[in-house]
Amino acid sequence: MTTTAARVLPQSIDETLELLASGGYVGDRALATVLFLSLKMKRPLFLEGEAGVGKTEIAKVLSETLGRRLIRLQCYEGLDISSAVYEWNYAAQMIEIRMDEASGIADRDAMEKNVFSEKYLIRRPVLEALSGLPGEAPVFLIDELDRTDEAFEAFLLEILSDYQVTVPELGTIKAAEPPIVIITTNRTREIHDALKRRCLYHWVDYPNAERELEIVSGKVPDANAQLSREVVAFVQKLRQIDLFKVPGVAESIDWATALTELDKLALDPEVVSDTLGVLLKYQDDIARIQSGESARILSEVKAELADAG
Template structure:
């Protein structure tokens, strides 16, 4: 495995794909090109697609390639600016006040000084967005932005526009060098066009058969060509079966690992049925796969 490399030293999409591959992430030409352009143009990369196709894993692997910390902001309903940006450590502020009282600092002058000290930088808790602005280099992963509310989406757009935030008590904080930003969405709702316009967009499909076999072999060295091909073929049939939740690459990897753990060398119908919980996470999907013979005969 090569040493970490600077984004400016990556000369082409093909070279980036090679570097990602050295970390067992196999990016196709379209994804490698989108990622390369995001690095070179300093634009966030917006990745959309079904769950489990490798969006989050790309950010993790990109951080490994660049030798940069991955700072992850997991989005959810109700997430607000304070939870994503910063908060004040009220417990430490209270302890500071109590310590001051114990030393007899009670005069008007001391009280004014103490009030100013309460909003010192040491009492500020940096949440993911602020940490990303203050850390260089870094990779900021805004994961599943479609789960957040519209208000947070508008706030995120403002931050990503100039990588500057204002803390009223401290002033303006700007990124010396903007972080590499990867925004992901499972498309549970439509993300506003304004945010997408700020980013370079790429839709991740489920991998083709040959690529999925290569992914299985790269991620699970113990997986034989035969087992990888059988698992990838079965996963392809499951995706075409109209299930509630078709398996992504993450589930395919889990399935192959489960089979390897059981000492399997190929995917026979009995093992396929016994390990369905690794690849299908809805009872209805498991029942449909077994009833309709989707698994095939390996």
């Protein structure tokens, strides 16, 4: 992501709210409060919530509005140090060794010092996040931490405690200034208390209808106003049904975008049935909604919006 010149961190909760709003993020005061404290105290912010509620977007907005680099560590099962922290460029090292041997250099200590230098170090997201200068520390997004195993989670404890990494061949590399750390989890497993204690915590919930309409309207400005209201009302009702995976805010935005691309000004039974795959990602959920639920929900949405004027 391209960033502008680094900005001064917000000095109050109200300024934090304004910062989020300037990046197009519709947040509440509770989020702004914990984010302000996280920035002020230089503590990681641990965001928990269902997929699609806007946790990752917070880090992206911070990067954009503060003019900081965004460094993203996308977590997955089996993530290891070589993928997350650093590794050596072995191919380039071998070429250097062969060239030294061909040149007649016999001092093995000098050769080793040469090949295990910064020149051949490949920096992965963790090491990159520790390389920021004072006043320009990056936003470090550790996304979906719950997808990794406990061993990697334990490794992060040193990073989040001291903001340093030890590379045996080079020594300890410590951040000149701690990065702005945002950790997200979809709660597919519990994260250990030792890691949570190093963070400030916030649960990111689904927004109410009013806030979600503001989000959708901001993200899909070309959508018809009536269509946006119906989309939000329909999705809000879907979340009250026991589905395998209810749609998040991201799906609401996608649905409004898709319907706008189809030149729809309002919902109708046919277009709802045809586009449910934008909202729902499991066939069992789609089949359940198509078998009468969608007509009932749409009828209720139309009636309630008509009564509201």
